[in-house]
Amino acid sequence: MRVAIVASPYPLEEAPAPPLGLTYVAAAFERAGAEVQIFDYIVSRYSPAKLRSRIEAFQPQVVGTSSVTLNFPGAANILQDAKDIDPGIITVMGGPHVSFDIEGTLNAYPKIDMVVVGEGEQTIAELMAAEFKRAAFPGIRGIAYRDRGTIRVTERREFIDDLNTLPLPARRLLPLSRYQALGFPISMITSRGCPYQCIFCQGRRMVGSRIRQRQTLSVVDEIEDILSYGIDRINIADDLFVSDRQKVKDVCEEIQRRGLTFSWSAFARVNTVDRETLEIMKATGCDGISFGIESGNQEMLDRIKKKITLDQVRRAVGLCKDVGLLVHASFIAGLPGESPQTLQDSKAFAESLGRDYGVYYGYHLLAPFPGTTVREKIQEYDLEILTNDWTRYDANHAIVRTSSLEPEDIRRFVDTYDNEVEEIWQKMVRGYEEGTNAPMENLRVEGHYRTRLVYGLLSEDLIETEGIFTGEITAGETIPNLCRRIEKRTRVAPDLVEKTMNDFIRKGYLQASPTDDGWRWDWTHNSRQAAAGNRP
Numbered sequence: 036m037r038v039a040i041v042a043s044p045y046p047l048e049e050a051p052a053p054p055l056g057l058t059y060v061a062a063a064f065e066r067a068g069a070e071v072q073i074f075d076y077i078v079s080r081y082s083p084a085k086l087r088s089r090i091e092a093f094q095p096q097v098v099g100t101s102s103v104t105l106n107f108p109g110a111a112n113i114l115q116d117a118k119d120i121d122p123g124i125i126t127v128m129g130g131p132h133v134s135f136d137i138e139g140t141l142n143a144y145p146k147i148d149m150v151v152v153g154e155g156e157q158t159i160a161e162l163m164a165a166e167f168k169r170a171a172f173p174g175i176r177g178i179a180y181r182d183r184g185t186i187r188v189t190e191r192r193e194f195i196d197d198l199n200t201l202p203l204p205a206r207r208l209l210p211l212s213r214y215q216a217l218g219f220p221i222s223m224i225t226s227r228g229c230p231y232q233c234i235f236c237q238g239r240r241m242v243g244s245r246i247r248q249r250q251t252l253s254v255v256d257e258i259e260d261i262l263s264y265g266i267d268r269i270n271i272a273d274d275l276f277v278s279d280r281q282k283v284k285d286v287c288e289e290i291q292r293r294g295l296t297f298s299w300s301a302f303a304r305v306n307t308v309d310r311e312t313l314e315i316m317k318a319t320g321c322d323g324i325s326f327g328i329e330s331g332n333q334e335m336l337d338r339i340k341k342k343i344t345l346d347q348v349r350r351a352v353g354l355c356k357d358v359g360l361l362v363h364a365s366f367i368a369g370l371p372g373e374s375p376q377t378l379q380d381s382k383a384f385a386e387s388l389g390r391d392y393g394v395y396y397g398y399h400l401l402a403p404f405p406g407t408t409v410r411e412k413i414q415e416y417d418l419e420i421l422t423n424d425w426t427r428y429d430a431n432h433a434i435v436r437t438s439s440l441e442p443e444d445i446r447r448f449v450d451t452y453d454n455e456v457e458e459i460w461q462k463m464v465r466g467y468e469e470g471t472n473a474p475m476e477n478l479r480v481e482g483h484y485r486t487r488l489v490y491g492l493l494s495e496d497l498i499e500t501e502g503i504f505t506g507e508i509t510a511g512e513t514i515p516n517l518c519r520r521i522e523k524r525t526r527v528a529p530d531l532v533e534k535t536m537n538d539f540i541r542k543g544y545l546q547a548s549p550t551d552d553g554w555r556w557d558w559t560h561n562s563r564q565a566a567a568g569n570r571p
Contacts, residue, residue: 036163038064039095039117042075042209043102043110047490049429051077052222052270053214056101056130058204063156066202067163069097076113078213080496083116090120097167099151101130104404104428111144118146125167129155131237132425135406137179141186150179152188153241154195154227194243198227199250203257211264211561212544216489218482220270220300221261225254225286229274231304232340234408234416235329235367235401238274246275251285255293262297265542265562271301277316277324278307287319298322305351306343313358323361326351328396330370331384332377338416339370339409345384352392362394368449369401371409371416374439378448398449399430484527485535491525498545502556510547510554514540517556 040061045051057073064071074089090098098117102110114126129151133140137150149172151158158177165171172180177192195201204223214221228246229239261269277283300323301316308324328348330336336343348364355362366381381398388394403410403420413420419436427434433442433449466472467480492498501520504513514536522532539545543562547554 036069036097036166037093037095038069038071038097038099039090039093040064040071040073040208041098041100041110041113041117042073042077043100043106043113044076044081045106046429047077047217047494049105050217050219052219052272053206053209053211054101055204055222055224055272058206058209059201060099060101060129060155060159061205061208062202063159064163065205067160069163071205071208073208075210075213078210078217078493080494081109081113083120086113086116087120090117090124095124097125097127099127099129101128102132103130104132104402104425107132107140107425111140111147115144115146125149127151131241132405134241135237135404137188138186139405141179141181148180152177152179153192156201157195158192194227194245194247196247198247199253203253203260206261206264207561207563209561210558211266212559213493215264215266215542215562216539216544216558217493218486218489220268221266222270222272223254223257223261224273225249225271225276225282226273226279231274231342232408233329233342234339234412235370235403237404237406240406242274246279248279248282251282251289254286255289255295258290258295258297259293262295263563267297269297269299271299273302275304275307276301277303277312280309280312283312284315287315290319296320300324302327303351304343305347308351308354310354310358313354313360317358317360321360323363324355325363325365328364328385328388329367330377331366331381335370335372335377335380338372348384348388349392352388352394356392362388362392364388364394364396366396366398367401368398369433369435369437369440369442369445371418371437372439373437373445375444378440378445382448382452398452400433400445400449401435402428402430402432403435404428481531484531488521488525488527488531488535491527492521495524497521497524498556498558502547503550503553504555505550505553508553510549513547513554513556 040057042054042057061071061073072093098114100110100114111128114128117124118126126147127149128140128147133150134152140150141147158175161175165175172178173189176190179186179188226246226248227242228244229242230244232239258269297320299321301321302325305326329339329341333345352362366385368378385396389396409416409418410420417437420434421436421442422434433446436442463472463476464480467477501524502517504516518533518536521536522529543559545556546559547556
């Protein structure tokens, strides 16, 4: 059976990592005997014509995708496009949004055949064993589908007890060179599960309250596999990696034993870190920790069941500072019961963390996703949800109100902070242009411009459209012309375009291949294929 898995469009400005969940899904399909391709439209432009071309070439029997709430409408529409291209294709969708909005999904999108609920790996194995035959659907746990106009939801599937039985994510199916050009870290997990009950989070319901650990050797094997692609930065995306001190120690010691060198970061809770754990993390290449603080008002923290205190925040960021780890802290504006005073409390507390501990911080706006306690028990909170336009659930739109705050008030609070950051940034840009910046400031500005250039290359398919040359010319001679074409399309400074393009060529992200009448530049699929001289 041939299975196409779609990585649905996601804003590059939101710094998407290569989609980890989809590579677990791909690996599960492969283990079950499927031939699998990933159609990635995160790092390339989507169009129905491109999808048609891929489907006609691969001829999949199943097309599946996953999404979070923000990109759910786009992902669902791609499945509908697939059904229009070939009505015989079985369309399947999984992920946190559809797991908690089954009827809404199947009613709104009649060309989606099935929803996979929760963890999907074992469900995939059973669907493959049954060859996706409808007669078998009632006996397969963890799915929802239509049966003569009625939506059927089968028995809930238990969480996977032993994560070590899962294959490693099939990252080789992703266009990794494009992600490496973006420069964002590769995410991985060492466990699933979270016992905490934060009312704004889907996590505990999606992956369970019991923490299920992977074996240390498997974790470090995966790290080695990631590094083998020439990737040198990893983010540990576990909810509770740092809280398991023995696990952190075991992983770090195995990294040291194998002599692996790379940079990495992790998410953590402020009530679980200690100096010894942070020190061994630092010794093995960790350079940053991200904490979800959410509010600078203790009553708010208690209301959202965060189970932390402001003193624990200060202690944790102080330990990180002592050890030499950078800290990023995130806050949420628009939580239940939010008021002008609680927002000011968050502002004052965040500023104190920046001033006293060198913490970088930022604000998100509350997005009450399907499956969260705050959405499902909205009547218990001082909160009103104003829209179900899922495209606005990006944590950048004010889509709630409280008894004390209108959405405009919440947005204005975050805008004030954003404007302050923008003023500092514009000063740095002027210093770059005037030659008055410190070297590190110049690197930040150049990095920003380079990132914007890469966004354009990927989202507009500029290599594909501008990288075709005909006539008597060598591959090397096409490079200046390619740079000039890119410069014209992006309006980025010539020296930065040239520097970036040559860097990508040197690293093997871009390669020229001969055609019947010239040369064509393409993104390589990954560094292994680039080394072998293969195009995707």
